[in-house]
Amino acid sequence: EPEVTQTPSHQVTQMGQEVILRCVPISNHLYFYWYRQILGQKVEFLVSFYNNEISEKSEIFDDQFSVERPDGSNFTLKIRSTKLEDSAMYFCASRDREDATNEKLFFGSGTQLSVL
Amino acid sequence: SQKIEQNSEALNIQEGKTATLTCNYTNYSPAYLQWYRQDPGRGPVFLLLIRENEKEKRKERLKVTFDTTLKQSLFHITASQPADSATYLCALNTGGFKTIFGAGTRLFVKA
Numbered sequence: 281e282p283e284v285t286q287t288p289s290h291q292v293t294q295m296g297q298e299v300i301l302r303c304v305p306i307s308n309h310l311y312f313y314w315y316r317q318i319l320g321q322k323v324e325f326l327v328s329f330y331n332n333e334i335s336e337k338s339e340i341f342d343d344q345f346s347v348e349r350p351d352g353s354n355f356t357l358k359i360r361s362t363k364l365e366d367s368a369m370y371f372c373a374s375r376d377r378e379d380a381t382n383e384k385l386f387f388g389s390g391t392q393l394s395v396l
Numbered sequence: 397s398q399k400i401e402q403n404s405e406a407l408n409i410q411e412g413k414t415a416t417l418t419c420n421y422t423n424y425s426p427a428y429l430q431w432y433r434q435d436p437g438r439g440p441v442f443l444l445l446i447r448e449n450e451k452e453k454r455k456e457r458l459k460v461t462f463d464t465t466l467k468q469s470l471f472h473i474t475a476s477q478p479a480d481s482a483t484y485l486c487a488l489n490t491g492g493f494k495t496i497f498g499a500g501t502r503l504f505v506k507a
Contacts (some may be wrong), residue, residue, distance in 0.1 A: 322500065323440060328493035335493035371439045384429060385495060387439030
């Protein structure tokens with residue numbers, strides 16, 4: 281079965297550094313998402329992306345965050361200047377198309393980001 | 397704002413019994429509701445979707461109900477097995493390109 285691939289699985293960075301988290305969504309999917317999950321807490325929506333632009337974003341997704349689909353296969357999340365509170369598991373997800381039978385999200389295995 | 401509430405306490409049941417998990421939501425009338433399974437250190441995996449005009453949905457040992465008057469969904473696992481031990485997440489689409497998740501309920505099935 282096709283799957284969403286995320287790299288790296290673990291990322292350690294120093295506070296203030298920039299990080300880029302990478303995702304390869306399922307190839308025929310059109311909608312892309314980033315979520316994060318702080319240890320022991322719920323999965324939180326960050327941003328959705330469709331047709332090469334942000335569709336919706338949460339209040340967490342401030343100016344320090346950006347997303348990009350640089351080519352036909354990759355989808356990236358950049359954090360410009362990391363803070364300690366950015367430490368979390370970041371999940372990428374994708375979805376097929378906007379119709380009544382395809383609302384389910386496919387998630388990757390996540391990137392565990394640790395900011396020191 | 398929309399809010400999803402799931403029983404934060406872990407649910408411990410004996411193998412073979414039926415597990416019932418609850419999801420309540422407020423400030424929203426979703427067209428559908430989803431349930432996902434999450435294992436430790438892994439991403440959520442889709443299980444079932446139920447629409448507002450459906451009262452009940454089944455898939456193998458799983459059953460979901462949806463009561464739009466009570467703003468509640470119940471998720472049942474019949475003949476539970478130790479392999480069913482995981483966290484189960486309720487999720488709602490908020491009408492656009494955003495799906496939000498409840499905090500999840502941890503299920504432990506003892507052999």
